[in-house]
Amino acid sequence: MTAKEVRCERCENIIGLGCCCPPDGSIPKARPASQVRQEWRRFPADTILISPTRYAHLPGACTHVSEEFVKAPRWGWIPDPPPGLWDRLCSSYPAIASEGNTTRRAIRRCEECEATLSAT
Numbered sequence: 001m002t003a004k005e006v007r008c009e010r011c012e013n014i015i016g017l018g019c020c021c022p023p024d025g026s027i028p029k030a031r032p033a034s035q036v037r038q039e040w041r042r043f044p045a046d047t048i049l050i051s052p053t054r055y056a057h058l059p060g061a062c063t064h065v066s067e068e069f070v071k072a073p074r075w076g077w078i079p080d081p082p083p084g085l086w087d088r089l090c091s092s093y094p095a096i097a098s099e100g101n102t103t104r105r106a107i108r109r110c111e112e113c114e115a116t117l118s119a120t
Helices: 111-119
Strands: 048-050 055-057 076-078
Antiparallel strands (some): 048 055, 048 076
16 A cells, blocks of 8 residues: 555545545435445345444445445455344444454444435
8 A cells, every 4th residue: 555545444445546434524414325225246235344444334325335345354244144233233242244354343333324224
């Protein structure tokens, strides 16, 4: 990684090359579900994606995570999570990746993914 390739702490994408997080740290405004929930090729919609920064995401539910960036060993995922895992997810009840990088644990949910879920 060159000096200019700085990764965002929130989404782990390279700032300026995939990261769409607001620079002020605010929560990005959720787009209508029809625009956000795109079908990903490798991950079903209910897969919980786990970033290196310990955030949980849902495929296509936020604007700052793209499918091409979700790869092992940087990311882990749970393709068929138990019912309610997304809602229970916290530091005392982490989501533990079952595929990809299985050492990844999510302790917080992406706020934009949560907003998208609430809008549907």
